[in-house]
Ligand SMILES: Nc1ncnc2c1ncn2[C@@H]1O[C@H](COP(=O)(O)OP(=O)(O)O)[C@@H](O)[C@H]1O
């Protein structure tokens with residue numbers, strides 16, 4: 307069924323939203339934005355706008371089948387996204403058709419992403435028990451399901467998750483029970499970041515995160531994410547990469563949602579914002595969110611390191627961990643000195659206190675952790691450690707640059723730490739280490755560091771801002787090299803991907 311070397315054909319099977327923000331209409335825009343050719347078979351018609359749904363009309367199941375046959379008898383389908391399905395008859399008809407085309411196409415079968423639209427924004431269930439069971443049967447014919455938090459609870463027959471760890475645990479059970487990939491989505495939780503995680507039936511987790519954007523215009527984000535995921539997968543053949551691409555695109559579409567003026571309720575995201583550059587001026591964006599997105603490749607490189615993966619599952623060799631700790635101890639002693647230097651240069655008392663306090667707690671808390679494990683045997687600095695420290699010291703006469711250079715050590719550690727914490731348990735060999743970087747205190751201090759650098763950036767002129775970004779990006783690359791320096795990621799060590807240096811171009815203004 308797949309179309310070699312051509313634009314990929316993506317079929318959305320979903321409900322219609324006449325206001326254009328969700329359903330089929332969102333899917334077609336998302337597929338186009340992700341670089342696919344969009345097709346649509348309509349499973350239900352809704353009367354809705356940005357304030358809510360007022361009526362639903364469901365055409366007979368046989369008519370959906372007629373649409374599906376018309377498309378599949380003529381056109382090669384590379385991926386399918388499924389959205390709103392109104393009742394058990396429709397779901398079972400679709401299941402029969404999917405089974406048929408997947409059997410006929412064998413290994414060339416289209417990938418299928420199912421967004422189980424089950425719970426209205428009000429919290430009411432949109433599917434009765436019979437339809438919910440039919441939906442569970444449909445899982446046998448799909449590759450990925452993308453429930454939001456309330457849908458995860460209904461499908462998993464459990465309580466609604468109150469935090470990310472609970473959501474991931476529910477997604478793990480669901481993936482194992484139905485032998486399907488589950489994309490857990492954190493949009494309905496609270497907090498500074500929106501995390502999504504793709505979880506395989508054997509529990510392997512690939513996580514992406516983006517800043518939580520302050521907008522009411524998030525109507526149709528689930529439809530849009532699942533359509534983009536199906537399209538990027540059809541194009542590249544890798545689910546993790548497709549998720550990374552879909553998330554990056556959706557974050558931009560949400561960030562630019564307020565450029566549209568559609569309706570008085572929850573408006574749509576700006577699916578095609580990138581296409582319109584030059585047609586309308588882009589509004590000012592949070593520069594630090596932009597920095598964070600711009601180092602997404604570096605952050606992904608860190609997640610893929612054997613060192614990080616083994617630290618997470620506890621299989622990291624003790625010798626590799628000790629090597630890392632030795633370098634970390636060396637690094638932190640000098641890092642504390644550089645923070646003291648930032649405190650000297652700080653233009654406000656508040657900033658002076660922040661850096662001085664961070665230097666002190668870095669020495670106290672971190673060194674306790676290191677000493678406990680290293681028994682005071684500190685090695686010679688490695689090339690990666692020396693290079694990182696030289697980079698920090700090079701900025702030590704320029705406060706804005708120094709503040710920007712110091713930030714990745716907070717931010718990336720906190721980000722990585724959150725993912726490591728998901729795997730932590732009392733018997734984990736590195737439990738205390740995993741706990742340190744995922745604490746509420748570390749979240750708080752990281753948020754304050756980000757806010758501080760945002761303030762410095764706001765006061766800086768154009769060339770200083772550009773220098774701040776370069777310092778931030780360079781520190782992020784040093785973070786990657788620092789994590790990559792143990793034997794676990796040495797060339798020829800097996801599954802290590804080694805160090806990558808992401809080339810990121812960011813217009814700074
Ligand atoms: N305010 C927001 N800022 C950034 N991303 C968001 C925001 N709200 C939702 N998202 C993202 O939109 C996608 C859809 O998430 P979610 O709201 O959980 O699902 P659904 O739209 O199906 O209810 C996820 O990638 C989520 O992280």
Ligand SMILES: Cc1ncc(COP(=O)(O)OP(=O)(O)O)c(N)n1
Pocket residue numbers: 320321322323328329330352389390421423427524525526527528529530
């Ligand atoms: C026709 C139709 N299909 C799906 C939805 C729900 O959209 P979704 O993206 O899952 O949810 P929100 O992001 O809008 O919460 C819909 N409204 N209409």
